[in-house]
Amino acid sequence: MTSPTPTSIVARYDVIVIGAGHNGLVCATTLARAGRSVLVVEAAAEVGGMAITRAFAPGYRVSACAHLLHQMPLALVRDLSLAEHGLEFAATGLPTTSLGADGATLQLATGGTPSAAFSPNDAAAWPAYHARLGRFASLLHGMLAAPAPRLGTEGWSDKLALAKVGLKLRLLGRRDMREFLRIVGMNAYDLLEDEFKAPLLKGALAFDAVLGTNFGPRAPGTVLSLLYRLAAESAAGSSPLAQPRGGLGALTAALARSAKAAGVTIRTNAPVAQITVAGDRATGVVLANGTEIAADRVVSSVNAKTTFLNLLGTEHLDTGFVRRVDHIRSRGIVAKLHLALDRAPAFTGVARDALGGRLLVSPSLDYLERAFNPTKYSQFSAAPALEITVPTINDPALAPAGHHVLSAIVQYAPYAITGGWTEPSRRAFTDAILATLEAQAPGIGASVVGCELLTPLDLEQEFHSAGGHWHHGDLALDQFYMVRPVPGATQYATPMAGLYLCGASCHPGGGVMGLAGRNAAVRMLEKGA
Ligand SMILES: Cc1cc2nc3c(=O)[nH]c(=O)nc-3n(C[C@H](O)[C@H](O)[C@H](O)COP(=O)(O)OP(=O)(O)OC[C@H]3O[C@@H](n4cnc5c(N)ncnc54)[C@H](O)[C@@H]3O)c2cc1C
Structure with a gap:
């Protein structure tokens, strides 16, 4: 994109949030409720990012990307007063039906429990499998709602966070700890082959392990992505697999109303062309129409690659960091x-x-x-x-x-x-x-x-999402937790002072969860924003 010539600065905010997807909106509301003046600038004509409802044929409307809500913590939904701001559900606790050939079907109740009539052997194996994966998922549970520790620092908070992960692993007990370490890098195919017999059940469970990823079920690490999904669903604490009335756009519309009620200003049709820098610090944004807006801090929910390589510019970053960003898949x-x-x-x-x-x-x-x-x-x-x-x-x-x-x-x-x-x-x-x-x-x-x-x-x-990726970047072992999106930008802060990230490319990744946005805002406030 050619850089527009900035016109004069038209306004000044404590924080500018780039992008009004659900993470940008959660981040903005959290900051505004802490007393900050916040502007959200969104490239599209409406808020919501990949969680919108729109017409695709005259008279027919649909959730354009995300269509089921199953990972947003109930505590966040309550804290942001989304029901008061119009969020209703058309259905919650939806069942899953796995479809086979010749009309064979297998129904999985909420939580995945298969019907006993379909395969008595698998029904008997299910409770132990479910409980074991549940224990392992709970290990990841607490990691979602807090920044990932940085690697190789002397900071006590990083050491403490790492120690907590180690302690939780140790508390699993020797048998579970060994089993966790055995399966966590494994592929979902082998795990499910070991556990169950019915192809329809194995196919359905494996689907959840690879949904939104660049993997087939035989790829190493797909047990981790399965555990991750289970962790996010159990952290959500709500009836998993819910359908907001009016589609996912109704959720982000409620998030926008919550943001406005907290004092956030939202501007749509306002694509950011450039993040401005002065004296090695981000100082605001220039919109594509040339309008320059100043802020003490800028937080981007746009994917990390676009944020660093296009909006900020590589001239402000060291070569090693740029290489790591360039390598994000x-x-x-x-x-x-x-x-x-x-x-x-x-x-x-x-x-x-x-x-x-x-x-x-x-x-x-x-x-x-x-x-x-x-x-x-x-x-x-x-x-x-x-x-x-x-x-x-x-x-x-x-x-x-x-x-x-x-x-x-x-x-x-x-x-x-x-x-x-x-x-x-x-x-x-x-x-x-x-x-x-x-x-x-x-x-x-x-x-x-x-x-x-x-x-x-x-x-x-x-x-406006480079690569059109569900998670803004693969959620894989090498792009996960302490190395997400890249070392040097793992705790929402970036190498550029005053510039933060808050979208799906950060920990804990994509899915309509809201935790990247919430964690980023909390971190910014801790750092004095
Ligand atoms: C096909 C598909 C189906 C999915 N289904 C589900 C599902 O059923 N359930 C689920 O939980 N998740 C699902 N997901 C994943 C989920 O939609 C995303 O992970 C999530 O919406 C990402 O939210 P975000 O706020 O981090 O980013 P986004 O929603 O991508 O928001 C980023 C915002 O930044 C804006 N922006 C970009 N560039 C600029 C710029 N230069 N200036 C200003 N604004 C800019 C964009 O327009 C956008 O509004 C699905 C994803 C896909 C692709």
Whole structure:
């Protein structure tokens, strides 16, 4: 982007937050409630980032990216008074149904418990597995709501935080500690093969281990991503898998109202072109239209790569740091398909109650791994894995009377495919997804009256998120906790004085959780903001 010529400074704030995604809004509200004057500047025409609801066909609305809420702590929802600011739920505690071939289905209750009738052996193995993973997830639990310690410092807070992690591990007891260390770097495929028999159960559990990541179930570290998801869900302390009434945009609209009530000023259609620096300190921002706004501190919810390399500029950073930022892997692999339907879809073997829940097409570990394989060669999955919701079952107002919306998260679709995302390749991928749906819901194709496909490239362009990545950067062992997003920027502060990060590329990562935003604000206040 060419730097605009700054016009005169039009205002001054204690803090400018770049980006009004859910993390930016949580961060802004927390700072404003502590008495700071806060301006949020958002590139898009509306707030919400990747958690918005919008029309994709005349009369049909859908959660454009995130469609289920399951990781935001209930304490945060209460603290920000989101119910008072209009947040309602169309449904909570949604069940998951794993769809197989020939109409076979397996229903998983809240918490993942499989129905005993389906596989008595697996039902018998479930309680011990569930309890064990629950104990391990609780180890990660406390790590989510606090900054990750920095590596190699003399700071007591870093040493204490590390010691706490070690102590929690030790308190697991010898057997669990050994088991945790055995499985944490393992792949989900091997773990689930050891534990269960039913392909539908293993496929569904593995899907949650790889959702939003650049991995198939055989990739090392996918047990960690599974534990991480479980930790975030249990830290949320709410009914997991909830559907806000009006879609995820209703959540971020409530967050924006909460922010305004705390005194935050929000400007949309205000893309930041540059973070200004004077005397080795961030001093504000210049918008794309040239308006310069000054602040004592700037906090960016934009992904780390864009923040450092484009908005700040490498001339302000040392070479080693720039190299680490440049190496962040942030190309997404998740697509989204939205269908407008002129009637309710009929999935074989799925009752109406379950149709309002989450449906998974990940019928076995091998199916999921095969769906991943083509991505290694820059191809999309010809038989993709899907997380499907039909939000209009619980929230009919999203479509005209009697009509429905289908929202599907699709894995896998690389950011860059051989030959590019052209009209023919988009059509071919849409057809592959529709064929996968048709096998589960015969006749669904004939009911489609509108369709939208969002590839990671579309997500990048439409949501101002480089790489279009779910987490703004892979959540993998080498980009996790103490090294997220990169050493030198792990506690929301950055090498540039006065510049902080607060989005999904920071610890604890993406998902509509709000903890990156909250942790960043708390850290800034501790540091004297
Ligand atoms: C297809 C898909 C499905 C998903 N489904 C789920 C789900 O069901 N449940 C779940 O919990 N999570 C889901 N996620 C993940 C979740 O949506 C994200 O991790 C989360 O929304 C990130 O929030 P954020 O506030 O950190 O960043 P964002 O939501 O990306 O917000 C960043 C904001 O910064 C703005 N911005 C960028 N550049 C500039 C600039 N230069 N100037 C000003 N503003 C700028 C952007 O417009 C945006 O509003 C999904 C993600 C994808 C891609």
